[in-house]
Amino acid sequence: MKVYGHPMSTYTRKVLTTLAEKGHEAQFVLVDLGKGEHKQPAHVARHPFGVVPAFEDDDGFMLYEASAIFRYLDRKLTGPSLTPADARAYARMEQYISVESSYFGPAAMKVIWERFFKPYMGGGAADEARVAEGLQGVEKVFGIVDPVLGKQQYLAGDSFSLAEVCWMPYMEFFIASGGGELVGKYKNVAGWWERVGARPSWKKVAGK
Ligand SMILES: N[C@@H](CCC(=O)N[C@@H](CS)C(=O)NCC(=O)O)C(=O)O
Known part of the structure; x- marks a missing residue:
């Protein structure tokens, strides 16, 4: 492959x-x-x-x-399935994949682009109005998922799924872009990220 x-x-x-x-x-x-x-x-x-x-x-x-x-x-591929078999857990996984692509990813990327990639690529100072817009969008998402993650370990329920796979890259770069303080305000999101970001798969991919 x-x-x-x-x-x-x-x-x-x-x-x-x-x-x-x-x-x-x-x-x-x-x-x-x-x-x-x-x-x-x-x-x-x-x-x-x-x-x-x-x-x-x-x-x-x-x-x-x-x-x-x-x-x-x-x-x-062989290995653990990252797609829940249960119909409702499967639907939740798809729901949170869509939440990432429609709301979380685009909002987080505004912050990530302005504060991380733009300076890295020599694109000049961050547009703070855009950063503020991104932070507001991320805060809305965290406010919605925080109670969910207070009741279950993962986005789709009790097991790690493709929903986490979709959120992880944005979480990592968002925190690297100064978003850690906002994450810390949402205890269940922070706890979830501590678990998920410590997985060997993620350490390997993020080069940690
Ligand atoms: N819809 C594509 C999006 C892929 C995408 O936007 N990749 C970015 C890097 S994360 C890229 O190649 N950007 C270069 C460009 O847009 O010119 C997918 O889901 O794979």
Whole structure:
């Protein structure tokens, strides 16, 4: 298997976390976003929208879009299932995957981009109005999930699932962007992140 991506990419990290949770390895092929390699014909042949990640299975089967890739890997590979069998837990997992892609991820990314990636890429000072907008969005999400995580260990219920896989990259970068204080205000979110962020899969993916 091959994963074409970038180690700092949130979407690439979702795929790598899934592989690590399942106990599998893939060859990692760096697509250097800084050099614009994702827009070059070699990568566009793998991903027609010119973003990362893309995936290639051992028999040459190609796939793009992180959510398609991590669902495929979860279904296909041996190892613990990251998709609950119970219909309601499954629905909760999908609900929180959607909460990440619609509300949490976009809000967190405003903060992450302004405070982490923009300075890293020499893009100048953070736009604080955008940071404030992002923090407000994240606070709304935490206010909604905090009571849920007070009653259960994981987003979908009693077991770690693909919902966590989707939230982890944003949690890590959000905290690295100064969001730790806000996380600390939501005790159940903070406790959940302490458990989830300490998983060997995440330590491996985040290079800790
Ligand atoms: N819909 C894609 C989004 C992937 C995506 O936005 N990847 C980012 C890195 S995290 C990227 O390649 N950005 C480069 C660009 O937009 O030019 C997926 O789910 O895989």
